[in-house]
Amino acid sequence: MGDDFDAIVVGAGLAGCAAAIRLAKGGANVLLVERGAEAGAKNLSGGILWGHDLERILPGWWHEMPIERHIVRKRFGFLTPESATSFDFEDGSWRKEPYVAHSVLRARTDAWLAKQAEAAGATLVTSVPVERLNWEGSRVRGIVQGGEKMTAPVTIVADGTNSRITLGTPIRPEHRLSGEATELGIKEVYRLDAGTIEERFHLGPGEGHAEEWVTGIFPPGVMGGGFFYTNRDTLSLGLIVSVQSLFGRGVYSHDLIERFKLHPAIAARVKGAELVEYGAKLIASGWASRPAAFHGDGWMVAGDAAGFVFSNGIVIQGMNYAVRSGIEAAETALAAKAAGSSSAAQLAEYDHRLESSGILPDFRDFARLDRVKWNPRIYTVYPRFASELLHAMMTETGGRKRSVRHLLRAAQKAAGVSATSLIRDGIEVAFDL
Ligand SMILES: Cc1cc2nc3c(=O)[nH]c(=O)nc-3n(C[C@H](O)[C@H](O)[C@H](O)COP(=O)(O)OP(=O)(O)OC[C@H]3O[C@@H](n4cnc5c(N)ncnc54)[C@H](O)[C@@H]3O)c2cc1C
Secondary structure, three states, rough: OOOOOOOEOOOOHHHHHHHHHHHOOOOOEEEOOOOOOOOOOOOOOEEEOHHHHHOOOOOHHHHHHHOOOOEEEEEEEEEEOOOOOEEEEEEEHOOOOOOEEEEEHHHHHHHHHHHHHOOOOOOEEEOOOOEEEEEEEOEEEEEEOOOEEEOOOEEOOOOOOOOOOOOOOOEEOOOOOOOEEEEEEEEEEEEEEHHHHHHHHHOOOOOOEEEEEEOOOOOOOOOEEEEEEEEEOOEEEEEEEHHHOOOOOOOOHHHHHHHHHHOOOHHHHHOOOOOOOEEEEEEEEOOHOOOOOOOOOOEOOOOHHHHHOEEOOOOEEEEEHHHHHHHHHHHHHHHHHHHHHOOOOOHHHHHHHHHOOHHHHHHHHHHHHHHHHHOOOHHHHHHHHHHHHHHHHOOOOOOOHHHHHOOOOOHHHHOOOHHHHHHHHHHHHHHOO
């Protein structure tokens, strides 16, 4: 008996939409299934999209896609309860087309991407939470929902982080969620008119500003970073917090986000803005969260479901990897269709593509970073060290001037970081970054 579709894609996030667009444009009969009432309705994302990969399937996409602003400036810094130490990066090329990074709101972008999949010929169904994969022995042949089977020789699983439909199956036999590899993402969106945003952040029309902060402002032991992005007429701010660092500390997420947004440097940015959205989500990131395999007989896993989300404790990048892995899965499915086989051996091409596209090499490298990113000193003594040093260098006291060597020693003492720790952390970062 023939199958209902050439391919079924579970989840209309960035990975699923990218896969469906490429498949439909390649002439495949594809079903894209989303549990939300609309694509993007259930997506929470801080919002900087590095969009190079989209160009492969939607040339000139930034002209049409409902993006918020193209980013022209990034700020990185350290917060202590009393201070903010930061530096800015601006590059002329960021102001020119094709822009490199965009702030986005997922409810808008995902709905638009799903429409592009439909326009290319994919069948999109929403408000349908896929119950499980349709296993025939060790092979996946489509999906099951409400007792009904929809079949296809290839199923691309793109249901996001903590993928439920793969749990307890050969794809993910056991839950690998570990405290170390799990972060809590918290995000708030504030409304502020476009003119005020542009005036406040010295931006031209359509230009955006992004900030990432090491937040040395939390109760002892709690580690995380903060982000702040400008949208068209809203602001996104939020936190990425190590779940492990929260264990047993009796700290609540709303307390952490309050500390961040009440910090004088951040409060000035959201002054007069009205809170319109709040969300929190657990993110299983990186190599430790990968499934048992990325492909098998009749299936492939893409995007966050495959663990392709990178977090360095301050910033998260997953949308770019979602798009790229979705496209690579689609290319593999198209080759399988041409070959008339969706066996595990045929779909092994997906792993080769994940290698050659840089995804797997990147995530192996990031695994080394996992060892250093939750070093408590990054979130405690180093923000203080930067603050003490800059305070001493930037403040005229009326007294005698001190040498930089003296100021460095004084900052080190005030922050409570030994020279040995500084050297050890420096070496670790140099080798693992
Ligand atoms: C607070 C926060 C900030 C972030 N900031 C950034 C950032 O600035 N830049 C960046 O690149 N990345 C960021 N990320 C990560 C980024 O959001 C993800 O990496 C990206 O969304 C992954 O895309 P995806 O398509 O794999 O999964 P998702 O976007 O999660 O999409 C999965 C889709 O599958 C659907 N689904 C789930 N289960 C089912 C089911 N059973 N049946 C049908 N549909 C289902 C969901 O509703 C969803 O639409 C952030 C994440 C968080 C939480």
